[in-house]
Amino acid sequence: MLSWVIVAQRRDPRTQPCSVSGCQGEVTRSLSYRKVRDALSEHGIQEGRRAHLCKPHYKEFKKATKGERTIDRLTW
Template identity: 40%
Template sequence: MSLAKHNVAAAKCDVAGCENDAERSFNIKQVAKCNLKLKSNDLRNVHLCKEHYKEFKKQTKTDRELGAIYD
């Protein structure tokens, strides 16, 4: 994984009602597949905290399995 972590260090999680610091960011298209409620629907990149990243991963199992092919 080559996530530019320093880019999201100052960002907050984009899930509605969440005030945690963002851990990772994802393309809106990836996040739109799961049912996390976002603060804005007008984002290109969605920042997720640790907690919501876990949630996101749970809900996008299929993608993870596809990703595993390249491991």
């Protein structure tokens, strides 16, 4: 696991692939790692200070964070 982090840090951030493990999508957004990890917890998110997401995964992230709020309201 640790070696993964080292490899990720060595990479040029501009050419870094999506932080979702197994996804090679082109990164369009850089977000807080914790937020992404919480929102996309079913995916393996590569650890780091920032998480980089491709377009489809960013959409999923936005959906997930919106969904949380809706669920909060529904269970209230």
